Amino acid sequence: MNPLADLWDWRRRIADLYSAIRTAPDPAAAWRQWREVREELFRMHPQSPFDAADRASYKGIPCFPYDPALRFHVRLDPIADAADDEAVAGEDGIVRMRPFARTDGLFAALGGELTLYWIIGYGGGAFLPFADATNGGDTYHAGRYLLDTIKGVDLGTDAGGRVVLDFNFSYPPSCAYSQRWVCPLPPATNRLPRAVRAGERSAAA
Numbered sequence: 001m002n003p004l005a006d007l008w009d010w011r012r013r014i015a016d017l018y019s020a021i022r023t024a025p026d027p028a029a030a031w032r033q034w035r036e037v038r039e040e041l042f043r044m045h046p047q048s049p050f051d052a053a054d055r056a057s058y059k060g061i062p063c064f065p066y067d068p069a070l071r072f073h074v075r076l077d078p079i080a081d082a083a084d085d086e087a088v089a090g091e092d093g094i095v096r097m098r099p100f101a102r103t104d105g106l107f108a109a110l111g112g113e114l115t116l117y118w119i120i121g122y123g124g125g126a127f128l129p130f131a132d133a134t135n136g137g138d139t140y141h142a143g144r145y146l147l148d149t150i151k152g153v154d155l156g157t158d159a160g161g162r163v164v165l166d167f168n169f170s171y172p173p174s175c176a177y178s179q180r181w182v183c184p185l186p187p188a189t190n191r192l193p194r195a196v197r198a199g200e201r202s203a204a205a
Helices: 003-023 027-044
Strands: 071-078 085-088 094-104 115-119 125-130 144-148 163-166
Touching: 003 027
Parallel strands: none
Antiparallel strands: 071 094, 071 163, 085 094, 094 115, 115 125, 125 144
16 A cells, blocks of 8 residues: 555546536536545545545435535635635644635625635645534534645636536535544634535534
8 A cells, every 4th residue: 555646546536526527517417426436435445534444334425415506606806915824734734824815706695705715835726615504413513615726626617717616516624534634624704604505414414
């Protein structure tokens, strides 16, 4: 076993999956593919967030039904001169996140807008964690992720340059599945007041 080679393979597979999602003509069919691939990776791959002992009894991750009303194409308002946020990330130490844009297009449906962060470090990447009123019940108590381009999680843009935010593809951080992981969590400013009933649910939900 080579853990770094396994991680490389995991990230390649995730990047390939999201490339297919971005070009798929039917978002609901792309979501079904997303579920199938993630289920297989979680069950079989050495880099699964589940511990090896738990993978033996793995029964899949429950999801809300696909809801096209929770797919948005949003403009981004730039954020200038914002102070960096910091998050603890286990062996990676402190992760610095710089707010760089605020969504414009979610408020009417979700009661708020979200901040996009840029992970500071070599290469960097866009990151969108969020929390909502389902946390601690239907979904992981600490929130979920929607974009993480360092890991290939990128839903792309439309022909008009608007960012695609489809909450049906939201998922919890790896720390929801094992204490081996320490993950950056959504800042308080990225908590939506309404319930976002889309994406992956808590295993116990």
